[in-house]
Amino acid sequence: MAHRWGMAVDLDRCTGCGACVAACHAENNIPTVGPDQAGRGRAMHWLRVERYWEGDFPDVRLKFRPVMCQQCDAAPCEPVCPTYASHHTDEGLNAQVYNRCIGTRYCANACPYNVRFFEFFNPQWPKPLHLQLNPDVSVREVGVMEKCTFCVQRITAAEIDAKAGKRELKDGEIQTACAQSCAARALVFGDLNDPDSDVSRLSRSPRGSKLLEDLGTLPKVTYLDRQTQV
Amino acid sequence: MSDAPANRLSDDLLRPLLQTSWRFYALVAFLGSIVLMGLGTWAYQMYNGFGVTGINNPIFWAVYVTNFVFWIGISHAGMVITAILRLVNAGWRRPVTRCAEAITVFALMIGALFPLIHLGRPWLFFWLIPYPSSRQIWPNFRSPLVWDFFAISTYLTGSVLFLGLPMIPDFALVRDRTTGWRRRIYGGLALGWTGTPKQWHRLESAMSIMAIAILPVAISVHTVVSFDFSMAPVPMWHSTIFGPYFVAGAIFSGIAGLLIVTAALRKFLHLEEYVHPVHIQNLGKLLLLMSLLWAYFLFVERLTVWYGNESAEIAVLRVTQKGSFAPLYWTMVVCNFVMPFSILSLKKLRTITGCVIASCGVLIGMWLERFLIVVPSLGHKYLPYTWGTYRPRPVEILITISTFAALVLLYTLFVKFVPIISIWELRAAEHPSPALLPAAAREQALGETQA
Numbered sequence: 001m002a003h004r005w006g007m008a009v010d011l012d013r014c015t016g017c018g019a020c021v022a023a024c025h026a027e028n029n030i031p032t033v034g035p036d037q038a039g040r041g042r043a044m045h046w047l048r049v050e051r052y053w054e055g056d057f058p059d060v061r062l063k064f065r066p067v068m069c070q071q072c073d074a075a076p077c078e079p080v081c082p083t084y085a086s087h088h089t090d091e092g093l094n095a096q097v098y099n100r101c102i103g104t105r106y107c108a109n110a111c112p113y114n115v116r117f118f119e120f121f122n123p124q125w126p127k128p129l130h131l132q133l134n135p136d137v138s139v140r141e142v143g144v145m146e147k148c149t150f151c152v153q154r155i156t157a158a159e160i161d162a163k164a165g166k167r168e169l170k171d172g173e174i175q176t177a178c179a180q181s182c183a184a185r186a187l188v189f190g191d192l193n194d195p196d197s198d199v200s201r202l203s204r205s206p207r208g209s210k211l212l213e214d215l216g217t218l219p220k221v222t223y224l225d226r227q228t229q230v
Numbered sequence: 231m232s233d234a235p236a237n238r239l240s241d242d243l244l245r246p247l248l249q250t251s252w253r254f255y256a257l258v259a260f261l262g263s264i265v266l267m268g269l270g271t272w273a274y275q276m277y278n279g280f281g282v283t284g285i286n287n288p289i290f291w292a293v294y295v296t297n298f299v300f301w302i303g304i305s306h307a308g309m310v311i312t313a314i315l316r317l318v319n320a321g322w323r324r325p326v327t328r329c330a331e332a333i334t335v336f337a338l339m340i341g342a343l344f345p346l347i348h349l350g351r352p353w354l355f356f357w358l359i360p361y362p363s364s365r366q367i368w369p370n371f372r373s374p375l376v377w378d379f380f381a382i383s384t385y386l387t388g389s390v391l392f393l394g395l396p397m398i399p400d401f402a403l404v405r406d407r408t409t410g411w412r413r414r415i416y417g418g419l420a421l422g423w424t425g426t427p428k429q430w431h432r433l434e435s436a437m438s439i440m441a442i443a444i445l446p447v448a449i450s451v452h453t454v455v456s457f458d459f460s461m462a463p464v465p466m467w468h469s470t471i472f473g474p475y476f477v478a479g480a481i482f483s484g485i486a487g488l489l490i491v492t493a494a495l496r497k498f499l500h501l502e503e504y505v506h507p508v509h510i511q512n513l514g515k516l517l518l519l520m521s522l523l524w525a526y527f528l529f530v531e532r533l534t535v536w537y538g539n540e541s542a543e544i545a546v547l548r549v550t551q552k553g554s555f556a557p558l559y560w561t562m563v564v565c566n567f568v569m570p571f572s573i574l575s576l577k578k579l580r581t582i583t584g585c586v587i588a589s590c591g592v593l594i595g596m597w598l599e600r601f602l603i604v605v606p607s608l609g610h611k612y613l614p615y616t617w618g619t620y621r622p623r624p625v626e627i628l629i630t631i632s633t634f635a636a637l638v639l640l641y642t643l644f645v646k647f648v649p650i651i652s653i654w655e656l657r658a659a660e661h662p663s664p665a666l667l668p669a670a671a672r673e674q675a676l677g678e679t680q681a
Contacts, residue, residue, distance in 0.1 A: 040281075083357045084370045102351050103280070
């Protein structure tokens with residue numbers, strides 16, 4: 001049976017620590033652009049932790065929401081790409097072929113979640129950071145779009161391993177970098193086609209909702225909302 | 231060809247081709263240096279990366295896309311206006327058709343550059359084109375950017391033909407009146423034209439076909455340009471009104487551009503005898519009509535968004551009407567509606583100067599209109615956490631300025647090598663001799679009596 005990768009994010013558990021953001025940068029060779037460029041709006045975080053204040057003072061409550069590519073089933077970024085750089089894989093991932101991207105940036109405009117990023121300059125890693133680049137992930141050159149892949153390099157490696165061992169993948173065998181680094185276990189990754197997987201179970205929660213669900217993008221990330229505190 | 235007035239006419243209109251003053255060389259050198267500066271700036275942008283522009287996350291499109299839409303809009307001057315005027319056989323079109331069609335071709339060439347300038351990796355632009363590839367990869371035909379490629383290349387081909395066909399008899403005229411290298415070059419361009427009835431008949435049929443064929447092409451081009459926006463789920467882009475709104479805006483700015491160019495040519499080439507105030511005033515009336523139509527579209531667009539009260543769209547509406555984009559927004563309203571309306575609706579103010587002032591306002595206003603469609607929406611998408619703003623950087627400003635210089639340069643060169651007023655069409659109007667003249671040139675006359 002084909003896999004259908006998805007994620008569940010429990011907002012009650014998220015403490016906003018940002019470990020997922022750091023892990024994502026390290027795993028996926030995402031360049032840091034420095035304070036100057038970040039101030040110009042060129043920061044690249046495939047995964048970001050949005051911070052919202054709810055309520056009026058003094059009854060305010062802080063809400064953190066980690067937002068990564070929602071891997072939509074009806075993704076607005078895909079049909080607009082003139083070169084198929086942004087396309088849908090058999091396992092339901094929104095893949096980005098960096099070498100095919102010519103940098104129209106149309107996908108970034110079409111994405112309602114703003115989770116697609118553009119290489120404004122050729123990326124640089126100040127020494128000794130260049131030694132920690134992940135050899136499994138390509139480094140993107142100037143002028144291409146990039147985005148969260150659900151750590152497709154880990155998915156593919158595990159699938160090849162399972163196939164070689166003639167066995168089925170176990171739930172939890174594949175962890176994205178963000179889910180692996182989440183101390184509070186707020187992020188859970190897995191196969192939505194497996195009804196018994198953790199992610200399927202959490203996605204069915206009555207607290208669950210999709211981000212900007214009314215746009216009809218059919219995201220595969222489910223957010224479990226914070227429960228009212230008495 | 232022996233009668234004196236006809237000779238005077240062609241003498242007057244051929245003079246710019248045959249006599250060149252130092253001012254021409256100075257102008258070409260000046261404009262050429264600005265264009266070279268623009269090309270250098272583009273090279274700088276390619277070498278250093280797109281980060282030298284003001285583009286950021288979330289505003290991934292800005293001035294370049296604004297310029298793209300603006301220039302494609304200007305290109306509607308020629309085709310839509312002259313095709314309609316040719317089809318209804320309006321006599322007052324004669325002196326302005328070729329100016330208008332030349333604007334179309336040059337504005338399209340410049341407009342078509344902008345999708346390339348704005349690419350992250352412009353050296354791979356040919357991946358937008360369906361060409362036989364060994365890996366059998368085609369462009370994505372679902373993408374409005376690919377539709378753009380087809381629309382613009384069709385329009386460019388059509389408009390070059392539409393501009394070129396009626397130039398053939400004039401090239402023949404130049405061939406017959408010159409010697410040396412001019413005679414050889416224009417002889418080649420005249421494609422063996424001798425002015426037989428059969429040739430006139432062929433020219434007439436070809437022009438009728440093109441006038442009818444170019445209209446749907448022109449309208450579809452700007453509709454496709456509007457689809458670049460309306461196909462994306464972005465607040466205030468995703469609108470059903472965008473197709474006709476963009477077409478109306480394109481014709482609006484196109485008329486303004488045409489009016490300015492016509493008035494400038496009249497002044498600098500001393501064509502007062504051929505371009506009468508009534509020609510420019512008639513263009514002014516058309517401009518007034520389009521100004522009202524544009525204001526109507528703006529009203530409909532804004533009112534439906536306001537009534538719909540969808541939170542993301544209201545955020546964009548507020549930031550343009552009252553927020554940080556409000557100064558630009560209200561400048562646009564004044565330039566596109568208040569000023570042209572008050573100047574052009576009063577007969578006393580509808581002089582050549584008045585029309586030119588109104589047109590300059592419309593060009594500024596229509597550029598701002600496109601900017602205000604592109605930028606505030608991208609800066610205020612659904613998640614407030616990702617909101618952002620934008621300010622153009624010198625690279626974008628220099629490239630924008632150099633494209634204006636490029637248009638003037640192309641036009642100056644065009645006027646130098648081609649009679650800018652269609653001599654045979656004008657002559658046909660002045661001396662109708664039914665035996666020789668094709669039906670297309672025979673006057674039935676809308677507006678002819680006024681001229």
